[in-house]
Amino acid sequence: MPTYTAPTKDLQFVLHDVLNITGDTITGYDELEADFTSAIFDEAGKLASEVLAPLNTVGDKEGCKLENGVVRTPTGFKEAFEQLKEGAWPGLDMPEEYGGQNLPYVINTAVGEMFAAANQAFGMYHGLTHGAASAILAHGTDQQKQTWLPKMVSCEWTGTMNLTEPHCGTDLGLMRTKAEPQDDGSYAITGQKIFISAGEHDMADNIVHLVLAKIAGAPEGIKGVSLFIVPKFLVDENGSLGARNGVSCGKLEEKMGIHGNSTCVMNYDGATGYLLGEAHKGMRAMFTMMNEARIGVGVQGLSQAEVAYQNALDYAKDRLQGRDVTGVKNPDGPADPLIVHPDIRRSLMDQKSFTEGGRAFVLWAATMIDRAHRESDKDADGLVSLLTPVIKGFLTDQGYDMTVKAQQVYGGHGYIEEWGMSQFTRDARIAMIYEGANGVQALDLVGRKLASDGGKHVMAFFEIVKSFIKENQDHDADFDRDFLGPLKAASKDLQAAGMYFMQNGTQNPNNALSGSYDFMHMFGHVCLGLMWARMGLAARKALAEDASDVAFYETKLATGRYYMARQLPATGLHLARIQSGAGPVMALEAANF
Structure with a gap:
């Protein structure tokens, strides 16, 4: 196991x-x-x-x-x-x-x-x-906060988010769930939601559903959506649980992975709900949860890569297969361990350099969230908003790929359930889909986030990279060559892609949208390149100050050099794809696929 x-x-x-x-x-x-x-x-x-x-x-x-x-x-x-x-x-x-x-x-x-x-x-x-x-x-009123938060913070009561319906996923303006105003100020919620994670279970006394629905007479499309608190059990004025509400689980989905989580079809039959935030402003309130969830899902991609890597590493050190071409490394055994072989090391280094770089990336982003919330820093809020689709899309795409690489280290045993590696791959797969499929994340990044506040936040990111390079260049030739040079080249690729969108995306938006997925990955590589440069600098500083754990910091430097040399140059490939424009992507008529 x-x-x-x-x-x-x-x-x-x-x-x-x-x-x-x-x-x-x-x-x-x-x-x-x-x-x-x-x-x-x-x-x-x-x-x-x-x-x-x-x-x-x-x-x-x-x-x-x-x-x-x-x-x-x-x-x-x-x-x-x-x-x-x-x-x-x-x-x-x-x-x-x-x-x-x-x-x-x-x-x-x-x-x-x-x-x-x-x-x-x-x-x-x-x-x-x-x-x-x-x-x-x-977004809640003082009364709503007092009613729901103490029990939710302790997880005596759990919570969910209800967006998707059988006929609409990303296009939430098509939703049919209705909210009828009641005389007491509440609403009667009627409709069906699907893919509701943790929608029903036996680990909490109550489940507080946040449900998107349309109030009768609301504007058409997404502008007519409101958000409601709909509990499994109603709560009286004293905070005690009352009658069962008109909400039930009609079905559990059979899924590829995350089997331990209940993914439910939820039926609302005139259930009592309470408006959260303003009427017809439901998406603004829901995005508070969705943006947090998207960063959390990015962490899931990273986390599955990490645990898969740990197990693949142990297997590679233990499993005896073949001999090292440069000379026997295990003379007392019938073969050398897998880890002596360059291709296995390539795979493990891909995994290690991604997980450690990704970890630094999400923690750096988390400090921006703290700065935005604890210091009311709008610039920090804007920057992390720009990076959110990158965190979600890039880390989950790459995280899934790393679980596949880890599975591959096992050979045939990676395909056998008793070794457990397939679970990491199956569980990681959903992270690329839920909380906004990764293609949508890329469209959000290029279509909305780049131009946000006149491009202020993407320019701030480029300035962070530029300032780091300027402040740390010319101190050491090895550091310049191994870390700063690759970071500078990758950042230039990213800027060139942005310039291409500006010059070619206005007259034909498909020129930008066709390259959005490549841009998201390019952006992710530059972010991890920046993190590896910062980690490399920190490791060099620790070694210069006679750190006790020399091996840890030397390993950090070697891993960083690997990422900068073997992974970061992918920005050049992504740029070439972006600059090919919409022509190759849009060439076929739908009937010719």
């Missing part, structure tokens, strides 16, 4: 050596001393590796079962959920007034990676609750 070890040392390196969080001016960061964050990560790591990871295979094999309207979760899930609640992990970064610990979001992100890597399906129950609670926190 696969195992998982939390990457606590690497998390500490990124937070303290690279991001220097205690030296940041963000409120609360001065309290994040290394000993403090280490203690949090160690405890989270134990829960992840000792409790959640062993249940990952259980959840995959057993799945969830719908019995008389109630979904039964896999063996051990309820007990693990109780341990999660007892440790107050769901409310790590939520406000103290609602029972949270008010730690920065960056800490929640680091812990979230561990939980998702150990058991992605399990982590979705409390992860979605966090998103729903965030939406209520941002």
Whole structure:
């Protein structure tokens, strides 16, 4: 059975050596001393590796079962959920007034990676609750916050998001779910939603659904959508659970992966709902949850790559196959271990350089979210908004690819269920689809985010890269050659792609949209290149200061050089594709496919 070890040392390196969080001016960061964050990560790591990871295979094999309207979760899930609640992990970064610990979001992100890597399906129950609670926190009335948040922050009650309907996914303006105003100020919600993760289960006393619906007489399309709080059980004035609401699970979907999470068809039959935020402004409120979820899904892609890599690495060191062409490395055995072979090392280095670079990327983004929320910094909010589709799309695409590479290390055993590697690939696959399929993320990036605020935020990103290169060049020829040179070249490719869109996308928008997916990946590579340059600088500094763990920092430098030499040049390929324009993509008539 696969195992998982939390990457606590690497998390500490990124937070303290690279991001220097205690030296940041963000409120609360001065309290994040290394000993403090280490203690949090160690405890989270134990829960992840000792409790959640062993249940990952259980959840995959057993799945969830719908019995008389109630979904039964896999063996051990309820007990693990109780341990999660007892440790107050769901409310790590939520406000103290609602029972949270008010730690920065960056800490929640680091812990979230561990939980998702150990058991992605399990982590979705409390992860979605966090998103729903965030939406209520941002858009709810004081009464709504007092009613729902304390129990959601503790995960006594869990939460969901209900967008998709059988006939509409991305185009939510087509939805048919209706909201009829009632005399008491509530609404009667009627309709059907599909693909609702954690829509029904047996681990919480109540489930608080956030449901998009259209009020009678609302404007057509997306401008007529409103958001409603629709609980499984109604709640009285004293906060006690009352009658069962008119919402039920009609079916559990049979899925490729994440079997331990209940993916439900939810039926609303005149269910009582309460307007969250303004009428006809539902998408604005829902996007509070969706943007958080998209970053969380990006972390899922990273996390599945990490756990798959860990197991592939162990296998490569243990499995004896063939001899090293440069000379025998295991003279006492019948063959050398797989890891001596260059092609296996190529695969493992692809995985290692991606996971470590991706980890730095999401933690850097999390600091921007903290700056936006804790300091009301609009520039930080704009930059992380620009990067959100990159985090979601690039990290999940690449994360899935890395699980396939890890599976490949096993050869035939990777295709056999008892080794457990296929689960990582199957679980990772959904991350490319939900919370906005990755093609939509690319369209959002190129069609909306690049031009946001007159292009201010993408120019700010380029300035970050330019300033880093300028501040650190001419100090060391090796660093310039291995890190700064590749980063500068990749950044120029990204700028050239943006210029192509400006010059050719106005008259024919398909010139931009045909290249959007390549642009998203190009942007992701540049972000990881920037992170590797920063990590390389931090590792060199630690070695210059006689760090005790020399091997760790030298390994970090070697891994960074690999990414810069073998992965970052992909920006050139993406640029060539973008500059080919819409012609090759749009050449065929639909009938000729």
